[in-house]
Amino acid sequence: MTTLLEPGQIPQASGDAPRVLAPDAQDVFAHRARRFAQLADGHPLGDYLRFMGRLAQAQQKALDAMPAVPVPDDAARSQSRQHGMPLVPAQSWKRDPAWRTALRTILAEVGPAASETAAATLKAIGTLEDAALDGLAERVLRTELYGEQADKLTFVAAALQVYWTKLAAQLGSAALQPLDVPGVCPCCGALPAVSVIGASPEVPGLRYLHCSLCNSEWHMTRAQCTACDAGESAVAYQHIEGDKGLVQAETCDVCKSYLKLVRRDKDASADPVADDLATLALDILVDESGFSRSGPNLLLVPGGG
Ligand SMILES: [Zn+2]
Ligand SMILES: [Zn+2]
Structure with a gap:
Protein backbone atom coordinates (compact mmCIF):
# COMPACT_ATOMS: atom_id res chain seq x y z
CA MET A 1 0.00 0.00 0.00
CA THR A 2 1.34 3.43 -0.92
CA THR A 3 0.09 6.95 -1.27
CA LEU A 4 0.20 7.89 -4.91
CA LEU A 5 -1.20 11.38 -5.21
CA GLU A 6 0.43 14.45 -3.78
CA PRO A 7 -2.36 16.92 -2.93
CA GLY A 8 -0.19 19.87 -4.01
CA GLN A 9 0.02 18.49 -7.56
CA ILE A 10 -3.70 18.15 -8.03
CA PRO A 11 -5.22 20.21 -10.84
CA GLN A 12 -8.62 21.74 -10.18
CA ALA A 13 -11.57 22.08 -12.53
CA SER A 14 -11.24 24.73 -15.16
CA GLY A 15 -14.28 26.96 -15.52
CA ASP A 16 -15.52 25.58 -18.83
CA ALA A 17 -15.20 21.82 -18.25
CA PRO A 18 -18.59 20.10 -18.52
CA ARG A 19 -20.11 19.67 -15.06
CA VAL A 20 -22.15 16.61 -16.03
CA LEU A 21 -21.53 14.05 -18.77
CA ALA A 22 -24.42 11.91 -20.03
CA PRO A 23 -23.47 8.34 -21.01
CA ASP A 24 -22.61 7.38 -24.58
CA LEU A 176 -28.25 17.51 -16.58
CA GLN A 177 -27.15 20.13 -14.09
CA PRO A 178 -25.24 19.62 -10.85
CA LEU A 179 -27.26 19.44 -7.63
CA ASP A 180 -26.46 21.21 -4.36
CA VAL A 181 -25.66 17.79 -2.89
CA PRO A 182 -22.44 16.88 -4.69
CA GLY A 183 -22.45 13.20 -3.71
CA VAL A 184 -25.53 12.05 -5.65
CA CYS A 185 -26.25 11.74 -9.37
CA PRO A 186 -27.86 14.85 -10.90
CA CYS A 187 -29.80 12.64 -13.29
CA CYS A 188 -31.22 9.88 -11.08
CA GLY A 189 -30.15 10.65 -7.51
CA ALA A 190 -28.28 7.36 -7.08
CA LEU A 191 -24.91 7.10 -5.37
CA PRO A 192 -21.70 6.86 -7.38
CA ALA A 193 -20.16 3.41 -7.88
CA VAL A 194 -16.66 4.87 -8.15
CA SER A 195 -14.99 8.07 -9.20
CA VAL A 196 -12.97 8.43 -12.36
CA ILE A 197 -10.07 10.62 -13.42
CA GLY A 198 -10.10 11.35 -17.14
CA ALA A 199 -13.78 10.58 -17.66
CA SER A 200 -13.43 11.54 -21.32
CA PRO A 201 -10.47 12.62 -23.49
CA GLU A 202 -11.62 16.26 -23.21
CA VAL A 203 -11.20 16.28 -19.42
CA PRO A 204 -7.96 14.38 -18.81
CA GLY A 205 -7.08 15.58 -15.30
CA LEU A 206 -10.50 16.11 -13.80
CA ARG A 207 -12.35 13.85 -11.40
CA TYR A 208 -15.93 12.80 -12.04
CA LEU A 209 -18.22 10.58 -9.99
CA HIS A 210 -19.68 7.69 -12.00
CA CYS A 211 -23.36 6.89 -11.32
CA SER A 212 -24.03 3.34 -10.15
CA LEU A 213 -27.39 3.35 -11.98
CA CYS A 214 -27.50 5.59 -15.07
CA ASN A 215 -23.79 5.82 -16.03
CA SER A 216 -23.86 9.63 -15.95
CA GLU A 217 -20.73 11.30 -14.59
CA TRP A 218 -20.56 14.55 -12.65
CA HIS A 219 -17.63 16.68 -11.70
CA MET A 220 -16.23 16.78 -8.20
CA THR A 221 -12.99 18.38 -7.00
CA ARG A 222 -10.17 15.91 -6.51
CA ALA A 223 -8.88 15.00 -3.05
CA GLN A 224 -12.19 15.63 -1.35
CA CYS A 225 -14.34 12.99 0.37
CA THR A 226 -17.32 12.25 -1.87
CA ALA A 227 -19.44 11.21 1.12
CA CYS A 228 -18.87 14.00 3.68
CA ASP A 229 -17.00 16.71 1.67
CA ALA A 230 -13.98 16.60 4.00
CA GLY A 231 -10.96 18.19 2.34
CA GLU A 232 -7.59 16.87 1.28
CA SER A 233 -6.12 16.67 4.80
CA ALA A 234 -8.67 13.90 5.56
CA VAL A 235 -8.24 11.79 2.42
CA ALA A 236 -5.60 9.21 1.58
CA TYR A 237 -5.11 6.73 -1.25
CA GLN A 238 -4.46 3.02 -1.11
CA HIS A 239 -3.96 0.48 -3.84
CA ILE A 240 -2.86 -3.10 -4.18
CA GLU A 241 0.89 -3.41 -4.48
CA GLY A 242 1.98 -4.19 -8.03
CA ASP A 243 -1.22 -3.20 -9.89
CA LYS A 244 0.21 0.13 -11.19
CA GLY A 245 -2.33 2.14 -9.20
CA LEU A 246 -4.98 2.07 -11.93
CA VAL A 247 -7.61 1.60 -9.24
CA GLN A 248 -7.11 3.27 -5.89
CA ALA A 249 -9.29 3.55 -2.82
CA GLU A 250 -9.83 7.12 -1.64
CA THR A 251 -10.35 6.82 2.11
CA CYS A 252 -11.66 9.51 4.45
CA ASP A 253 -10.51 9.76 8.04
CA VAL A 254 -13.47 11.93 9.02
CA CYS A 255 -16.41 9.66 8.04
CA LYS A 256 -14.37 6.45 7.69
CA SER A 257 -15.76 5.78 4.22
CA TYR A 258 -14.00 5.10 0.95
CA LEU A 259 -14.78 5.15 -2.74
CA LYS A 260 -12.58 3.72 -5.45
CA LEU A 261 -10.91 5.98 -7.96
CA VAL A 262 -10.40 4.60 -11.48
CA ARG A 263 -7.52 6.25 -13.40
CA ARG A 264 -8.84 6.34 -16.94
CA ASP A 265 -6.16 8.95 -17.62
CA LYS A 266 -3.58 6.16 -17.18
CA ASP A 267 -5.45 3.60 -19.29
CA ALA A 268 -8.38 4.63 -21.48
CA SER A 269 -9.66 1.06 -21.64
CA ALA A 270 -10.42 1.12 -17.89
CA ASP A 271 -14.10 1.01 -17.03
CA PRO A 272 -15.69 2.18 -13.76
CA VAL A 273 -17.82 -0.92 -13.25
CA ALA A 274 -15.52 -3.63 -14.68
CA ASP A 275 -12.38 -2.37 -12.98
CA ASP A 276 -14.30 -2.09 -9.73
CA LEU A 277 -15.41 -5.75 -9.85
CA ALA A 278 -11.92 -6.88 -10.85
CA THR A 279 -10.40 -5.25 -7.75
CA LEU A 280 -12.52 -6.71 -4.96
CA ALA A 281 -9.26 -7.56 -3.18
CA LEU A 282 -8.79 -3.82 -2.66
CA ASP A 283 -12.23 -3.58 -1.02
CA ILE A 284 -11.27 -6.35 1.38
CA LEU A 285 -7.98 -4.65 2.20
CA VAL A 286 -9.56 -1.25 2.88
CA ASP A 287 -12.47 -2.81 4.71
CA GLU A 288 -10.03 -4.54 7.05
CA SER A 289 -8.49 -1.18 7.90
CA GLY A 290 -11.90 0.03 9.13
CA PHE A 291 -13.38 1.91 6.17
CA SER A 292 -16.84 1.24 4.67
CA ARG A 293 -17.61 1.69 1.03
CA SER A 294 -19.80 4.76 0.41
CA GLY A 295 -21.32 3.83 -2.97
CA PRO A 296 -22.62 0.52 -4.38
CA ASN A 297 -21.80 -1.55 -7.42
CA LEU A 298 -25.34 -2.65 -8.24
CA LEU A 299 -24.10 -5.75 -10.06
CA LEU A 300 -22.38 -7.03 -6.94
CA VAL A 301 -24.79 -8.83 -4.65
CA PRO A 302 -22.90 -10.14 -1.62
CA GLY A 303 -23.54 -13.88 -1.51
CA GLY A 304 -25.91 -13.54 -4.47
CA GLY A 305 -23.55 -15.31 -6.89
ZN1 LIG B 1 -27.55 8.44 -12.24
ZN1 LIG C 1 -15.73 11.56 4.52
Whole structure:
Protein backbone atom coordinates (compact mmCIF):
# COMPACT_ATOMS: atom_id res chain seq x y z
CA MET A 1 0.00 0.00 0.00
CA THR A 2 1.34 3.43 -0.92
CA THR A 3 0.09 6.95 -1.27
CA LEU A 4 0.20 7.89 -4.91
CA LEU A 5 -1.20 11.38 -5.21
CA GLU A 6 0.43 14.45 -3.78
CA PRO A 7 -2.36 16.92 -2.93
CA GLY A 8 -0.19 19.87 -4.01
CA GLN A 9 0.02 18.49 -7.56
CA ILE A 10 -3.70 18.15 -8.03
CA PRO A 11 -5.22 20.21 -10.84
CA GLN A 12 -8.62 21.74 -10.18
CA ALA A 13 -11.57 22.08 -12.53
CA SER A 14 -11.24 24.73 -15.16
CA GLY A 15 -14.28 26.96 -15.52
CA ASP A 16 -15.52 25.58 -18.83
CA ALA A 17 -15.20 21.82 -18.25
CA PRO A 18 -18.59 20.10 -18.52
CA ARG A 19 -20.11 19.67 -15.06
CA VAL A 20 -22.15 16.61 -16.03
CA LEU A 21 -21.53 14.05 -18.77
CA ALA A 22 -24.42 11.91 -20.03
CA PRO A 23 -23.47 8.34 -21.01
CA ASP A 24 -22.61 7.38 -24.58
CA ALA A 25 -25.52 5.06 -25.38
CA GLN A 26 -23.74 3.67 -28.45
CA ASP A 27 -20.85 2.17 -26.55
CA VAL A 28 -21.12 2.40 -22.77
CA PHE A 29 -21.91 -1.27 -22.13
CA ALA A 30 -19.94 -2.56 -25.15
CA HIS A 31 -16.85 -0.80 -23.80
CA ARG A 32 -17.53 -2.42 -20.42
CA ALA A 33 -17.89 -5.86 -22.03
CA ARG A 34 -14.53 -5.48 -23.78
CA ARG A 35 -12.91 -4.44 -20.54
CA PHE A 36 -14.37 -7.37 -18.59
CA ALA A 37 -12.98 -9.76 -21.23
CA GLN A 38 -9.57 -8.11 -21.00
CA LEU A 39 -9.52 -8.22 -17.19
CA ALA A 40 -10.67 -11.86 -17.08
CA ASP A 41 -7.44 -13.12 -18.68
CA GLY A 42 -5.29 -14.68 -15.98
CA HIS A 43 -7.45 -13.24 -13.19
CA PRO A 44 -8.32 -15.46 -10.18
CA LEU A 45 -11.98 -14.49 -10.76
CA GLY A 46 -11.67 -15.00 -14.53
CA ASP A 47 -14.84 -17.04 -15.00
CA TYR A 48 -16.90 -14.55 -13.04
CA LEU A 49 -15.47 -11.58 -14.96
CA ARG A 50 -16.05 -13.31 -18.31
CA PHE A 51 -19.67 -13.90 -17.36
CA MET A 52 -20.03 -10.26 -16.30
CA GLY A 53 -18.64 -9.36 -19.72
CA ARG A 54 -21.44 -11.35 -21.34
CA LEU A 55 -23.88 -9.53 -19.10
CA ALA A 56 -22.51 -6.15 -20.21
CA GLN A 57 -22.74 -7.27 -23.84
CA ALA A 58 -26.38 -8.22 -23.21
CA GLN A 59 -26.98 -4.81 -21.66
CA GLN A 60 -25.67 -3.12 -24.81
CA LYS A 61 -27.96 -5.27 -26.96
CA ALA A 62 -30.95 -4.41 -24.74
CA LEU A 63 -30.07 -0.71 -24.89
CA ASP A 64 -29.63 -0.79 -28.68
CA ALA A 65 -33.09 -2.37 -28.99
CA MET A 66 -34.84 0.02 -26.62
CA PRO A 67 -37.07 2.58 -28.35
CA ALA A 68 -37.18 6.17 -27.07
CA VAL A 69 -38.73 6.29 -23.59
CA PRO A 70 -40.74 9.13 -22.01
CA VAL A 71 -38.57 11.73 -20.24
CA PRO A 72 -39.64 14.76 -18.16
CA ASP A 73 -40.91 17.70 -20.22
CA ASP A 74 -39.53 21.23 -19.88
CA ALA A 75 -41.94 22.17 -17.10
CA ALA A 76 -41.07 19.10 -15.05
CA ARG A 77 -37.36 19.70 -15.62
CA SER A 78 -37.48 23.28 -14.41
CA GLN A 79 -39.52 22.22 -11.39
CA SER A 80 -36.91 19.60 -10.49
CA ARG A 81 -34.16 22.18 -10.85
CA GLN A 82 -36.01 24.67 -8.66
CA HIS A 83 -36.22 22.08 -5.91
CA GLY A 84 -32.68 20.83 -6.44
CA MET A 85 -34.02 17.38 -7.35
CA PRO A 86 -32.61 14.88 -9.87
CA LEU A 87 -34.61 14.78 -13.14
CA VAL A 88 -35.54 11.08 -13.09
CA PRO A 89 -35.17 10.00 -9.44
CA ALA A 90 -34.44 6.31 -9.03
CA GLN A 91 -36.93 5.84 -6.23
CA SER A 92 -39.92 7.82 -7.49
CA TRP A 93 -39.74 8.08 -11.30
CA LYS A 94 -42.55 6.08 -12.93
CA ARG A 95 -40.67 3.34 -14.75
CA ASP A 96 -41.60 2.56 -18.32
CA PRO A 97 -42.32 -1.16 -18.95
CA ALA A 98 -39.35 -0.99 -21.34
CA TRP A 99 -37.11 -1.91 -18.40
CA ARG A 100 -38.77 -5.35 -18.22
CA THR A 101 -38.27 -5.87 -21.96
CA ALA A 102 -34.58 -5.09 -21.36
CA LEU A 103 -34.56 -7.70 -18.59
CA ARG A 104 -35.99 -10.34 -20.95
CA THR A 105 -33.38 -9.54 -23.60
CA ILE A 106 -30.65 -9.85 -20.98
CA LEU A 107 -31.96 -13.21 -19.73
CA ALA A 108 -32.03 -14.60 -23.27
CA GLU A 109 -28.57 -13.27 -24.10
CA VAL A 110 -26.69 -14.48 -21.03
CA GLY A 111 -28.51 -17.81 -20.77
CA PRO A 112 -26.07 -19.78 -22.97
CA ALA A 113 -23.07 -18.54 -20.93
CA ALA A 114 -24.62 -19.18 -17.53
CA SER A 115 -23.32 -21.67 -14.97
CA GLU A 116 -25.82 -24.22 -13.66
CA THR A 117 -26.62 -22.03 -10.65
CA ALA A 118 -27.00 -18.87 -12.72
CA ALA A 119 -29.12 -20.73 -15.28
CA ALA A 120 -31.55 -21.73 -12.51
CA THR A 121 -31.73 -18.08 -11.39
CA LEU A 122 -32.39 -16.89 -14.95
CA LYS A 123 -35.13 -19.46 -15.37
CA ALA A 124 -36.73 -18.45 -12.07
CA ILE A 125 -36.73 -14.77 -13.07
CA GLY A 126 -38.37 -15.73 -16.36
CA THR A 127 -41.38 -17.16 -14.50
CA LEU A 128 -42.04 -14.04 -12.39
CA GLU A 129 -45.06 -11.81 -12.96
CA ASP A 130 -44.55 -8.11 -13.69
CA ALA A 131 -45.51 -7.15 -10.12
CA ALA A 132 -42.87 -9.45 -8.64
CA LEU A 133 -40.25 -8.06 -11.02
CA ASP A 134 -41.20 -4.55 -9.98
CA GLY A 135 -40.84 -5.60 -6.35
CA LEU A 136 -37.27 -6.74 -7.06
CA ALA A 137 -36.62 -3.49 -8.93
CA GLU A 138 -37.71 -1.45 -5.90
CA ARG A 139 -35.17 -3.32 -3.79
CA VAL A 140 -32.35 -2.62 -6.22
CA LEU A 141 -33.33 1.05 -6.43
CA ARG A 142 -33.23 1.30 -2.63
CA THR A 143 -29.81 -0.47 -2.78
CA GLU A 144 -31.13 -3.33 -0.65
CA LEU A 145 -28.94 -5.93 -2.31
CA TYR A 146 -29.50 -8.75 0.15
CA GLY A 147 -32.18 -11.05 1.55
CA GLU A 148 -34.49 -13.52 -0.16
CA GLN A 149 -34.06 -13.88 -3.92
CA ALA A 150 -30.85 -11.83 -3.77
CA ASP A 151 -29.46 -14.03 -6.56
CA LYS A 152 -31.94 -12.37 -8.96
CA LEU A 153 -30.95 -8.81 -8.13
CA THR A 154 -27.82 -8.62 -10.31
CA PHE A 155 -29.90 -9.26 -13.43
CA VAL A 156 -32.69 -6.91 -12.36
CA ALA A 157 -30.05 -4.23 -11.65
CA ALA A 158 -28.51 -4.82 -15.08
CA ALA A 159 -31.89 -4.14 -16.73
CA LEU A 160 -32.53 -1.06 -14.60
CA GLN A 161 -29.09 0.27 -15.58
CA VAL A 162 -30.06 -0.12 -19.24
CA TYR A 163 -33.32 1.78 -18.74
CA TRP A 164 -31.76 4.61 -16.70
CA THR A 165 -28.85 4.87 -19.10
CA LYS A 166 -31.41 5.32 -21.89
CA LEU A 167 -33.12 8.08 -19.88
CA ALA A 168 -29.79 9.82 -19.18
CA ALA A 169 -28.68 9.59 -22.82
CA GLN A 170 -32.01 10.94 -24.07
CA LEU A 171 -31.88 13.86 -21.62
CA GLY A 172 -28.28 14.59 -22.68
CA SER A 173 -25.44 16.37 -20.92
CA ALA A 174 -26.90 19.85 -21.41
CA ALA A 175 -30.12 18.99 -19.53
CA LEU A 176 -28.25 17.51 -16.58
CA GLN A 177 -27.15 20.13 -14.09
CA PRO A 178 -25.24 19.62 -10.85
CA LEU A 179 -27.26 19.44 -7.63
CA ASP A 180 -26.46 21.21 -4.36
CA VAL A 181 -25.66 17.79 -2.89
CA PRO A 182 -22.44 16.88 -4.69
CA GLY A 183 -22.45 13.20 -3.71
CA VAL A 184 -25.53 12.05 -5.65
CA CYS A 185 -26.25 11.74 -9.37
CA PRO A 186 -27.86 14.85 -10.90
CA CYS A 187 -29.80 12.64 -13.29
CA CYS A 188 -31.22 9.88 -11.08
CA GLY A 189 -30.15 10.65 -7.51
CA ALA A 190 -28.28 7.36 -7.08
CA LEU A 191 -24.91 7.10 -5.37
CA PRO A 192 -21.70 6.86 -7.38
CA ALA A 193 -20.16 3.41 -7.88
CA VAL A 194 -16.66 4.87 -8.15
CA SER A 195 -14.99 8.07 -9.20
CA VAL A 196 -12.97 8.43 -12.36
CA ILE A 197 -10.07 10.62 -13.42
CA GLY A 198 -10.10 11.35 -17.14
CA ALA A 199 -13.78 10.58 -17.66
CA SER A 200 -13.43 11.54 -21.32
CA PRO A 201 -10.47 12.62 -23.49
CA GLU A 202 -11.62 16.26 -23.21
CA VAL A 203 -11.20 16.28 -19.42
CA PRO A 204 -7.96 14.38 -18.81
CA GLY A 205 -7.08 15.58 -15.30
CA LEU A 206 -10.50 16.11 -13.80
CA ARG A 207 -12.35 13.85 -11.40
CA TYR A 208 -15.93 12.80 -12.04
CA LEU A 209 -18.22 10.58 -9.99
CA HIS A 210 -19.68 7.69 -12.00
CA CYS A 211 -23.36 6.89 -11.32
CA SER A 212 -24.03 3.34 -10.15
CA LEU A 213 -27.39 3.35 -11.98
CA CYS A 214 -27.50 5.59 -15.07
CA ASN A 215 -23.79 5.82 -16.03
CA SER A 216 -23.86 9.63 -15.95
CA GLU A 217 -20.73 11.30 -14.59
CA TRP A 218 -20.56 14.55 -12.65
CA HIS A 219 -17.63 16.68 -11.70
CA MET A 220 -16.23 16.78 -8.20
CA THR A 221 -12.99 18.38 -7.00
CA ARG A 222 -10.17 15.91 -6.51
CA ALA A 223 -8.88 15.00 -3.05
CA GLN A 224 -12.19 15.63 -1.35
CA CYS A 225 -14.34 12.99 0.37
CA THR A 226 -17.32 12.25 -1.87
CA ALA A 227 -19.44 11.21 1.12
CA CYS A 228 -18.87 14.00 3.68
CA ASP A 229 -17.00 16.71 1.67
CA ALA A 230 -13.98 16.60 4.00
CA GLY A 231 -10.96 18.19 2.34
CA GLU A 232 -7.59 16.87 1.28
CA SER A 233 -6.12 16.67 4.80
CA ALA A 234 -8.67 13.90 5.56
CA VAL A 235 -8.24 11.79 2.42
CA ALA A 236 -5.60 9.21 1.58
CA TYR A 237 -5.11 6.73 -1.25
CA GLN A 238 -4.46 3.02 -1.11
CA HIS A 239 -3.96 0.48 -3.84
CA ILE A 240 -2.86 -3.10 -4.18
CA GLU A 241 0.89 -3.41 -4.48
CA GLY A 242 1.98 -4.19 -8.03
CA ASP A 243 -1.22 -3.20 -9.89
CA LYS A 244 0.21 0.13 -11.19
CA GLY A 245 -2.33 2.14 -9.20
CA LEU A 246 -4.98 2.07 -11.93
CA VAL A 247 -7.61 1.60 -9.24
CA GLN A 248 -7.11 3.27 -5.89
CA ALA A 249 -9.29 3.55 -2.82
CA GLU A 250 -9.83 7.12 -1.64
CA THR A 251 -10.35 6.82 2.11
CA CYS A 252 -11.66 9.51 4.45
CA ASP A 253 -10.51 9.76 8.04
CA VAL A 254 -13.47 11.93 9.02
CA CYS A 255 -16.41 9.66 8.04
CA LYS A 256 -14.37 6.45 7.69
CA SER A 257 -15.76 5.78 4.22
CA TYR A 258 -14.00 5.10 0.95
CA LEU A 259 -14.78 5.15 -2.74
CA LYS A 260 -12.58 3.72 -5.45
CA LEU A 261 -10.91 5.98 -7.96
CA VAL A 262 -10.40 4.60 -11.48
CA ARG A 263 -7.52 6.25 -13.40
CA ARG A 264 -8.84 6.34 -16.94
CA ASP A 265 -6.16 8.95 -17.62
CA LYS A 266 -3.58 6.16 -17.18
CA ASP A 267 -5.45 3.60 -19.29
CA ALA A 268 -8.38 4.63 -21.48
CA SER A 269 -9.66 1.06 -21.64
CA ALA A 270 -10.42 1.12 -17.89
CA ASP A 271 -14.10 1.01 -17.03
CA PRO A 272 -15.69 2.18 -13.76
CA VAL A 273 -17.82 -0.92 -13.25
CA ALA A 274 -15.52 -3.63 -14.68
CA ASP A 275 -12.38 -2.37 -12.98
CA ASP A 276 -14.30 -2.09 -9.73
CA LEU A 277 -15.41 -5.75 -9.85
CA ALA A 278 -11.92 -6.88 -10.85
CA THR A 279 -10.40 -5.25 -7.75
CA LEU A 280 -12.52 -6.71 -4.96
CA ALA A 281 -9.26 -7.56 -3.18
CA LEU A 282 -8.79 -3.82 -2.66
CA ASP A 283 -12.23 -3.58 -1.02
CA ILE A 284 -11.27 -6.35 1.38
CA LEU A 285 -7.98 -4.65 2.20
CA VAL A 286 -9.56 -1.25 2.88
CA ASP A 287 -12.47 -2.81 4.71
CA GLU A 288 -10.03 -4.54 7.05
CA SER A 289 -8.49 -1.18 7.90
CA GLY A 290 -11.90 0.03 9.13
CA PHE A 291 -13.38 1.91 6.17
CA SER A 292 -16.84 1.24 4.67
CA ARG A 293 -17.61 1.69 1.03
CA SER A 294 -19.80 4.76 0.41
CA GLY A 295 -21.32 3.83 -2.97
CA PRO A 296 -22.62 0.52 -4.38
CA ASN A 297 -21.80 -1.55 -7.42
CA LEU A 298 -25.34 -2.65 -8.24
CA LEU A 299 -24.10 -5.75 -10.06
CA LEU A 300 -22.38 -7.03 -6.94
CA VAL A 301 -24.79 -8.83 -4.65
CA PRO A 302 -22.90 -10.14 -1.62
CA GLY A 303 -23.54 -13.88 -1.51
CA GLY A 304 -25.91 -13.54 -4.47
CA GLY A 305 -23.55 -15.31 -6.89
ZN1 LIG B 1 -27.55 8.44 -12.24
ZN1 LIG C 1 -15.73 11.56 4.52
